[in-house]
Amino acid sequence: MNLRDFLQELEKEKKLVHVEKEVSVEYEAANVIYSLNEKPVIFDHVKGYPFKIFAGITSDRDIIAQGLGTTKDKLLAKLVDALRHPKQPEMITNAPCQEVVVKDPDLSTIPLLFHLDGDGGRYGSATVATIKDPETGRNVCYHRLMEIGKNKFTARLIKKRQTRTTYDKTDEDIEMAVCVGNSVAVMIAASLGPPPGVDEFSLANALDETKMVKCVTKDLEVPAESEFVFEGRITRNLDREGPFVDLTETRDFERQEPVFVVDCITHRKDAMYQALIPGRLEHKMLMGMPKEPTIYDEVSKVVSCKNVLVTMGGGSWLHGIVQIQKQHPDDGKKAIEAAFNGHKSMKHVVVVDDDVDIYDPQAVEWAIATRFQGHNDMIMKPDQPGSSLDPSGKHEEGKKTLTTKIGIDATIPSDVDKKKYEIVKYKTVDLHDYLR
């Protein structure tokens, strides 16, 4: 379902909040989004701007599933299927996102948000960025953008991610187009992080039809129904980026990052700007949830994988739970290694049997308490490349963060009396027979 139809559907089902009162982009909009617990919202009147702002369309699994035309229990299967069967999108020439073309762009006309006191500037954060790598082709992912001038942002390009890798291979500027105001399919696809060479827009199109259009000034393609497109170049100039809050809800520090010069902005006539507050639900869902199918795929190559969860408690990035149907003694350990392959930034993973509810943290803890012995069932991997987001990692300027990874095999050991490991079950009685 495209974004406009989806918002209409949410409106009909009374799942969309309209804020009619005028709001400011300086902290106020972010605070209202936070106070609404990131329910889908549209701000009808934004102080100083003709554009509406919306947020919250990927803030929980139910809404994401609805946006992809499925249900929560079928979401993992739908994502796995898209990853296995990407579909090349259709190109069109007459696109809503190019109804208005601004060739001398001025970012002060765009309702970028100031999110929190202490941020380095106004930020774009629901920013789906696309580039072309001469060897691996089109890449799509998120890069937060901090406004630093009339037509300039600094772009956070994390090391080893595709945009940074492409940028580091050359001395030239790199063309980049940033789309803001996207369908759920585009937003999810942009955060899937498939292997290099897999086109995320083809994943978006496999999730839900996503037509594309050529940019006006760059040799790049963007979803035809995006609300705004910022066409520009990542230059060789560096400037201040940050501080800004990241996924762990801790403050990411100021760095020198490449300057993204915006040469042209295209948008719909009645464009709606998309906000996404950093560190909170929507950011967490978009980071962690799309890693579940990539972990599932890797684990399925070595054992029978039943389910995967990237947990909110681990910042929706650092911790995973993998549920398997154990058939061989070393299945748990194989699953651990594969899970780390499926999500390179994961730091701790717990593998459980299929009688353990992975959505219940107490059940997972119970499995660790009753089925796990540290000296036998733990894999510890020191000095691994890890997540830049973990404050406890070893961070050195210009180098990949190092971390210790731990895998916990909390499955029932083989060659034991399985009965001893099963949770007993009382019967529920009809209390009417016992109480007055």
Ligand SMILES: Cc1cc2nc3c(=O)[nH]c(=O)nc-3n(C[C@H](O)[C@H](O)[C@H](O)COP(=O)(O)O)c2cc1C
């Ligand atoms: C809301 C959101 C914001 C993100 N911001 C950034 C960012 O500023 N810089 C960055 O390098 N990655 C950022 N990411 C992560 C990348 O989009 C993600 O890791 C990507 O899938 C990596 O894939 P790639 O290696 O193919 O580029 C963000 C992700 C989300 C969901």
